[in-house]
Amino acid sequence: MYQDEYKKWLGADLIDFDLKKELQDIEGDDAAIKERFAVALKFGTAGLRGTLGAGTNRMNIWVVRQATQGVADWVKTQGGTQTVAISYDSRLKGWTFARDAAGVLAANGIKVRIYDELMPVPALSFATRYYHCNAGIMVTASHNPAQYNGYKAYGPDGCQMTDDAAAVVYDQIQKTDVLTGAKYMSFAEGVEKGLIRFVGDDCKKAFYDAIESRQVRPGLCRTAGLKLVYSPLNGTGLVPVTHVLHDIGITDITIVPEQEYPNGYFTTCPYPNPEILQALEKGVALAKETGADLMLATDPDADRVGIAMKCPDGSYELVSGNEMGVLLLDYIAAGRIEKGTMPERPVAVKSIVSTPLADLVAEHYGVELRHTLTGFKWIGDQIAKLEAAGEVDRFIFGFEESYGYLAGPYVRDKDAVVASMLICEMASYYRSIGSSIKQRLEEIYAQYGRYLNKVDSYEFPGLSGMDKMAGIMDGLRKNPPKEFGGDAVTEAIDYEKPEETGLPKANVLIYKLADGASVVVRPSGTEPKIKAYYTTKGKNLAEAEAEKEKLASAVSPLFR
Numbered sequence: 001m002y003q004d005e006y007k008k009w010l011g012a013d014l015i016d017f018d019l020k021k022e023l024q025d026i027e028g029d030d031a032a033i034k035e036r037f038a039v040a041l042k043f044g045t046a047g048l049r050g051t052l053g054a055g056t057n058r059m060n061i062w063v064v065r066q067a068t069q070g071v072a073d074w075v076k077t078q079g080g081t082q083t084v085a086i087s088y089d090s091r092l093k094g095w096t097f098a099r100d101a102a103g104v105l106a107a108n109g110i111k112v113r114i115y116d117e118l119m120p121v122p123a124l125s126f127a128t129r130y131y132h133c134n135a136g137i138m139v140t141a142s143h144n145p146a147q148y149n150g151y152k153a154y155g156p157d158g159c160q161m162t163d164d165a166a167a168v169v170y171d172q173i174q175k176t177d178v179l180t181g182a183k184y185m186s187f188a189e190g191v192e193k194g195l196i197r198f199v200g201d202d203c204k205k206a207f208y209d210a211i212e213s214r215q216v217r218p219g220l221c222r223t224a225g226l227k228l229v230y231s232p233l234n235g236t237g238l239v240p241v242t243h244v245l246h247d248i249g250i251t252d253i254t255i256v257p258e259q260e261y262p263n264g265y266f267t268t269c270p271y272p273n274p275e276i277l278q279a280l281e282k283g284v285a286l287a288k289e290t291g292a293d294l295m296l297a298t299d300p301d302a303d304r305v306g307i308a309m310k311c312p313d314g315s316y317e318l319v320s321g322n323e324m325g326v327l328l329l330d331y332i333a334a335g336r337i338e339k340g341t342m343p344e345r346p347v348a349v350k351s352i353v354s355t356p357l358a359d360l361v362a363e364h365y366g367v368e369l370r371h372t373l374t375g376f377k378w379i380g381d382q383i384a385k386l387e388a389a390g391e392v393d394r395f396i397f398g399f400e401e402s403y404g405y406l407a408g409p410y411v412r413d414k415d416a417v418v419a420s421m422l423i424c425e426m427a428s429y430y431r432s433i434g435s436s437i438k439q440r441l442e443e444i445y446a447q448y449g450r451y452l453n454k455v456d457s458y459e460f461p462g463l464s465g466m467d468k469m470a471g472i473m474d475g476l477r478k479n480p481p482k483e484f485g486g487d488a489v490t491e492a493i494d495y496e497k498p499e500e501t502g503l504p505k506a507n508v509l510i511y512k513l514a515d516g517a518s519v520v521v522r523p524s525g526t527e528p529k530i531k532a533y534y535t536t537k538g539k540n541l542a543e544a545e546a547e548k549e550k551l552a553s554a555v556s557p558l559f560r
């Protein structure tokens with residue numbers, strides 16, 4: 001089967017010369033052919049993601065065209081404006097895939113609004129809403145290494161596609177021959193026919209205005225003198241983040257030179273994920289050199305942001321996604337109360353695997369904190385619910401521990417542009433009152449308790465990995481652990497039971513322990529990993545860390 005498919009591809013005019021060469025190079029190599037052709041990349045709610053290359057199990061123009069035909073078939077059943085927004089980041093073949101997706105949509109009679117320069121996830125979500133599109137397509141593999149690309153699909157609300165819509169697209173893809181099934185018209189023809197148009201400056205301006213309107217203390221940054229180092233990690237952040245920062249008055253910005261301009265090879269940080277230290281190293285080094293108050297790094301599609309902060313002793317410390325979520329919630333709530341701009345019955349949202357410290361902070365300010373499953377689309381879904389009730393202004397902030405934040409309803413995915421702006425504003429504010437982000441964080445710990453949140457990941461690669469992970473989760477359900485390292489489990493919550501959790505069914509187990517600590521276990525939805533999320537509390541950091549180590553040594557043998 002896979003050999004037949006391989007021969008079909010080898011004999012076809014593949015347009016992209018890289019593909020032809022790759023297929024010729026693997027002639028006679030059964031394993032290499034099998035890997036590329038035995039299965040197809042699966043389109044799910046997050047769209048497609050895979051390594052670049054030839055074959056049905058790779059990201060290439062043919063797989064992109066086939067997927068886009070599936071999207072087009074779904075759009076045609078939807079009525080409305082029959083328009084799709086498209087953006088792309090700095091990844092290899094990003095523009096090629098975006099252009100080909102536009103060509104497939106145009107050939108299906110669907111109108112396209114495509115950015116004329118690389119722009120991040122939040123800008124795509126915004127354009128999808130702005131032009132009342134039926135769908136949005138973002139060509140990106142987020143923070144994966146350079147050999148990856150992908151295709152995130154959005155619904156009309158600017159949220160990642162729902163399960164129902166993705167299932168229809170998937171069915172349509174199955175009916176579309178990968179090499180011959182998608183309709184196609186050249187980009188030029190689509191433009192000539194008026195079907196393909198670029199995103200207008202009005203839309204870009206409205207996006208920036210929407211973000212800047214979320215400042216908590218407008219004008220403050222103009223005089224605070226914040227010194228910043230910023231790295232777009234060779235992705236899309238450079239233009240939007242610096243645009244917004246300049247607008248709000250932050251001018252002392254040093255950009256990490258090697259990571260300033262788009263470069264899909266990510267030569268200085270092979271894994272451009274702001275969650276990991278390596279991606280932030282160049283920025284931290286430059287912050288030390290320049291004495292910056294703050295260092296920010298956005299991932300290639302600028303939906304996540306990681307930071308390092310200057311401590312009073314001059315050292316730099318990384319801030320975790322949970323800590324930043326809590327800091328921003330605290331800053332936004334306190335600031336809006338002080339400024340008289342807090343809505344009535346304010347709502348914030350976080351995922352069930354994010355820190356419970358946020359619950360205490362929310363309670364302190366009278367903010368209702370809603371809990372959702374992992375995946376920012378669930379936070380978008382909460383905003384949609386408020387919108388449907390005519391109460392969208394109640395939403396003040398949403399975050400996930402995986403470095404995703406959003407502070408307004410103008411988009412429905414995480415937005416590192418607004419997060420970068422608010423982090424800088426918050427740093428400026430604390431600087432202006434003789435404090436710092438670090439000091440505020442310590443005050444929060446002093447007030448609510450020294451919480452520690454850590455995530456350990458256990459990898460299960462290869463085809464057998466999925467089975468192993470399923471077996472482990474099954475084992476935990478059949479033989480529920482009664483204690484971890486001597487700490488009794490006081491409550492076990494199984495998210496496979498929606499009647500008990502009030503949330504959609506999910507493969508997540510939460511164990512609450514006698515001393516306020518908790519362990520959450522779930523298989524990742526994006527990588528072949530089981531993740532264990534630990535929350536511990538101590539009189540000080542050392543005590544919380546010791547507790548985490550104790551729990552982790554009891555939990556990790558379960559994953560062997």
Ligand SMILES: O=P(O)(O)OC[C@H]1O[C@H](O)[C@H](O)[C@@H](O)[C@@H]1O
Nearest residue numbers: 374375376400402524525526527
């Ligand atoms: O823990 P995982 O399933 O790998 O997901 C981690 C993250 O993946 C993506 O970035 C999603 O957009 C996030 O919403 C999610 O939190």
